[in-house]
Amino acid sequence: MSIAELLNKRAALVQRAKAHEMVPQSPWSPDNAIMKQSLAEGHTLLSERPIAFIDDDEIVLVGPDAELVAAKLNEAWDLPADVPDQSPQARHAKTVTKKVELRDEGGIPYVRMSTQRWNGCLLALSAMGVMCIVTDGGR
Amino acid sequence: MKMYSVQGLSASGTGPQTAWNIIGSTAIRALIKRWRLGFRTNPNSTDQQVRVAIGNTTAAGTAGSAPTPKANDPQDVAAVATAGITHSAEPTYGATFFLDNDCNQRANLADVLDDGFEFCGAATASNGVAAKMILVTAAIVMSGPVHWRE
Numbered sequence: 155m156s157i158a159e160l161l162n163k164r165a166a167l168v169q170r171a172k173a174h175e176m177v178p179q180s181p182w183s184p185d186n187a188i189m190k191q192s193l194a195e196g197h198t199l200l201s202e203r204p205i206a207f208i209d210d211d212e213i214v215l216v217g218p219d220a221e222l223v224a225a226k227l228n229e230a231w232d233l234p235a236d237v238p239d240q241s242p243q244a245r246h247a248k249t250v251t252k253k254v255e256l257r258d259e260g261g262i263p264y265v266r267m268s269t270q271r272w273n274g275c276l277l278a279l280s281a282m283g284v285m286c287i288v289t290d291g292g293r
Numbered sequence: 294m295k296m297y298s299v300q301g302l303s304a305s306g307t308g309p310q311t312a313w314n315i316i317g318s319t320a321i322r323a324l325i326k327r328w329r330l331g332f333r334t335n336p337n338s339t340d341q342q343v344r345v346a347i348g349n350t351t352a353a354g355t356a357g358s359a360p361t362p363k364a365n366d367p368q369d370v371a372a373v374a375t376a377g378i379t380h381s382a383e384p385t386y387g388a389t390f391f392l393d394n395d396c397n398q399r400a401n402l403a404d405v406l407d408d409g410f411e412f413c414g415a416a417t418a419s420n421g422v423a424a425k426m427i428l429v430t431a432a433i434v435m436s437g438p439v440h441w442r443e
């Protein structure tokens with residue numbers, strides 16, 4: 155899929171997530187007991203989570219998700235490594251091994267990286283308060 | 294080969310609801326070595342049979358959360374396979390399962406698979422292995438760790 159097609163797919167998934175959240179009996183509703191607890195722990199609603207598209211052995215994020223993830227990972231990368239008494243969250247944030255390059259295709263920002271690098275970034279994203287959705291996308 | 298794990302967690306519901314999906318690629322396949330499945334409800338007032346299955350997946354669905362695969366050896370590099378939990382759209386399962394079994398919600402199912410007997414997906418993009426509860430009467434959450442080699 156092209157980046158533009160992935161952006162359209164992202165929009166459809168966000169709409170679908172919002173539809174889930176509007177159903178009171180849905181596990182994704184903010185009124186659901188488990189989701190309430192999850193939100194209290196700092197997690198976000200399904201529709202607010204960045205969407206990572208699997209493209210075989212690569213991960214692609216597009217549009218605002220790409221901008222958010224790149225900003226958070228680069229913020230994590232910029233954290234000093236040698237601060238004493240670091241919280242576990244701060245140590246997890248240092249699992250980012252290099253800065254993330256925000257690319258552009260037809261005016262749409264996107265991030266593409268190997269699944270292995272992505273797995274290394276997930277702990278940092280979690281430490282930075284970002285929980286991601288993962289889904290089929292590329293092929 | 295390196296070993297990784299994630300803690301599976303399904304969305305709450307009466308099924309089908311997937312607890313974990315380990316997704317390979319054309320380059321790598323995850324070999325499921327060890328798994329355990331349990332159930333939680335709130336309040337825990339029901340006592341029911343739960344049908345669960347582990348099978349191949351040919352599409353990843355949409356996982357509400359992408360957990361970090363934890364290397365059993367902290368010196369190992371990050372996993373290549375991706376993991377999905379708490380699905381909002383179910384993965385596409387094959388027609389047959391590695392395991393299709395029933396369990397009481399107050400019990401656990403678990404297994405350690407010998408070398409050569411691991412569950413694994415096809416070497417195709419977005420293919421993998423996943424575990425789901427198929428049918429229960431009262432809404433429930435299925436949880437449990439899965440360990441794989443790659």
